[in-house]
Amino acid sequence: MNAIAPPRRRPLRVAIAGFGAIGQALALALDRGIPGFELSVVSAREKPAAARRMEQLRNPVPVLDIAELEPQADLVVECAPAALLPSIVEPFLRAGKNAVVISAGALLQHDHLASLAAQHGAHIIVPTGALIGLDAMLAAAEGEVTSVRMITRKPVRGLLGAPYLTENNIRIEGIEAPLRVFEGTAREAARGFPANLNVAVALSLAGIGPDRTRLEIWADPTVTRNTHRIEVEADSARFAMSIENVPSDNPKTGRITALSVIACLRKMQAPLRIGT
Template identity: 65%
Template sequence: MVSPDKRSRPELRIAVAGLGAIGAKVVEALDRGIDGLVLTAVSVQNPEKHRSRLANLTTPPAVLPIEALVELADIVIECAPSTLVRSIVAPFVGCGKTAVVLSAGALLDHDDLIELAKQNGGQIVVPTGALIGLDAVTAAAVGKIHSVRMVTRKPVRGLAGAPYIVENNIDIEQITGPLKIFDGSAREAAKGFPANVNVAAALSLAGIGPDQTKIEIWADPALTRNVHRIEVESDSARFSMSIENVPSENPKTGLITALSVIACLRKLRASLRIGT
């Protein structure tokens, strides 16, 4: 016999803001079914563009402006341009709800959102995304981390249009071999490459902060994958990790990023959770 407190809980209502390469896959996964969750709403800048895709879902969600999502959902998944992070996250965490944030770099410019969540009982969740080993970095940060460095290597077209590239007049189309185009802090990297290195921001938030975390970015025309290598020195362990991510339809984003969000959602009501 199942005791009353073990019986099924109400489903968590999920909203997705943005239907690009990541958001579309998350919506499809929710529509196929994730235990304890139900997709209730989405927000897109051009609803007409996505009308047929949404109509083909088993249970089409409501299509709403960003400011209306909080009324229909307990959790919002931010899959939008970084400039929209505040308008997506603030309403949810401000009333004690949860925001899953992929544009982690924006949190470095809007760190007051973390305080807003704290004051109101809300939560900001940053999925592992295209990186590896954030559990290890988070654990090491309970002790003392001495240094964190990440080296990112990307195909040339994956860096096209980044503010740092434009501001420094770097003609990436003329790059013929591996070229280091940036070496600095995670905070600087997040500003210069907002669509490329959210992984750097997530790494810094898990460890020793955006100003102490060091980042190198290389453009390599021979690559077909986004490559990240992390090296950490701490009082509990010395470790290095590397991952080669297959790009999604958007060359700036790894395919595994969407899968990471789906895995994060599955953990919310899972009977067994693996990892910190």
């Protein structure tokens, strides 16, 4: 007797909100093929430029406004400025669809989004991004975590324009030695550096929260990579981790961030899933 093969599931249609360095890398990966997913639509601030970039793809998709994305997709990946987070993900969450969020820091300013997801049976997924050790942090947080400290060093151009620097009249152009420009909590850092410290917020959400996670930020003209060191004290373990990320075309974002989103999608549909 021949076995009946299970019906093939239709690939999930993916919308990419934001077509910068991360969005373009993800679109190329989807165009080449990620099992279980297909690119269906993107949004971009500059539509003509985005349409030209579409020529790199074998299967170009429409470039629409943010408000037009939800009916065209089953899942949205947010790769846009943090201020746009609610307008991107709310329609998907209300429809019971999932959202992959890069701008983790903005979740702290819009905590209603998690409640909205729960209300409609949707999920907000924050990829590992430019950080390592989130699995260890999640595991440790099941016990008692005493302290979490993160030290970030970035090339000067990766911090230029941060609201915290402007508001506090901190000038980093032309510095010749490392300068500590911030010390405080992950919540404070998310407000002051919305384009730079999503990694700190992801760490805090995995661990002891944004008000107990401590952070230092250094503008460092001696480094060429975005560097993060994390130190954790817990009843289950003491551990430290560091990573040096190669910047993407956008100096505020590491190349590994886009790769993390691709890995996140692969894991969502994989028959064997590694890691917490």
